[in-house]
Amino acid sequence: MFRALYTAASGMTGQQLNLDNIANNLANSSTAGFQQRRVQFSDLLYQNEIMPGSAATQQTTVVAGLQVGLGTRPAATEVIQTQGDFATTGNPLDLAIEGGGFFQVLLPNGETGYTRAGSFHVDAQGAMVTADGNPLQPAVTIPADATNVTIGSDGTVSVTQPGQTQASQVGSIQTALFVNPGGLNSVGNNVYLATTASGDAIVGSPGGAEGLGALQQGMLEQSNVSVVDQFVQMILAQRSYESNSRVVKAADEMLQQLNQLVQ
């Protein structure tokens, strides 16, 4: 009897978290390079009142046991790794990654962060930095007098300087790949950190067949949030919450009936 109350409560708590996650996805539907997350649920332990396969008599066994489940729990919020749409911006320092791979940035605490948001700028020293001012790794410096910046799909950065007819290479951008990108740790500001679950970064030049992606200059990858899909998920979460709350009410009314036995 009381199990139903706690079981329904676990369903309500789970749907609440589901809605939190949907809200975050929708809030970030315009965040460049954002990858939506999805809550993965799994069922909790079961109480075995009659084990399936136990002996019913000396000759026969119980074919279907009496198992009562104890509810659900959110097991993971998993990153959906699909490609977001590309928006043409025309800004030469906007880079989109086609395929897998992440840009590497140096965080203020000395750690390496990974991001798919390729909106870069040039700081006072000429270094390519993210909108938050974190420098790209390995560092690329654009000369102050550069008139034209070209970034190839393999990450080669070349500039044309006044008085020069040929472009000169000033650096090359490398991307990082993870065995399990779903295991990366989101720390906000579009930045991910490597974990033991994601594995160590495999760094290399993009554009090849190693799955490191290919760079597209003048474009930005939009978030991969599908607003329609999130709305559908939101309705499902809401209705599931509602049906679980009805179970709480049903359990409560049954308890009430029990109390009325004693008059």
Added chain:
Amino acid sequence: MDSGYYAACTALKSRTEALDTIANNLANSSTTGYRARHNVFSSVLATTGDRPLSELNTTTNNYGVLSSTRFDISQGSLQKTGNELDLGIAGPGFFSVQTATAGVHYTRNGNFHVSTQGLLVTAAGDKVLGEKGVIAIVGAPVAISPDGTISVNGAIAGRLKMVEFPAAENLESVGNNNYSAPAGTALPATHTTLEQGALESSNVNAITSVVEMISAQREAETMRRVLTMFNNDMDKTAAEDLPRVG
């Protein structure tokens, strides 16, 4: 005491237990690959040894108890996710996974990942089994055909070990979307196909569950009334009114 009183007691108890199962189904309506369980009631005849009971005695001593929970084997809907390591099962099959401590388990949750060792694993970290043991995924892109053959960058990496259970009611739910089965009951899958980039949603039917819930609730209410009737009306008659007669 009237034996019908105990029959009503048993029925009330079994309905409250039934609500637990319904609550679990509704709580897991968002659990990937979850299989609903339904209550099975059966009658238990209270007898005294081998003596045959009279018809009247049989009626009043036939108790309704919750005897088992039956596995709902109907197909859940396949929901597109776009992740290349998400696999939806169409048909009655299960994936085989190697757990760390409890041997081989079976699951319908095809939300897979690649571990840092480069092996195909479930969200809980259990290794997904292929026909020749664990499956190594090194590189991209990963293509998985409807029959479970996995190709990584064009080269075949293995084939998923899909199994079917002709008697699915033998499966024991162990939580975490996993099931365990008695040895020798898992047969190679023949009626199962896979869809890459999709996940099977829970097969809990919200309408059926709510109807089950309402009937459990109302039946409990009826039993309560029966009990009250025994308690108040009949016993009262026996204890207070009868002595006054005559």
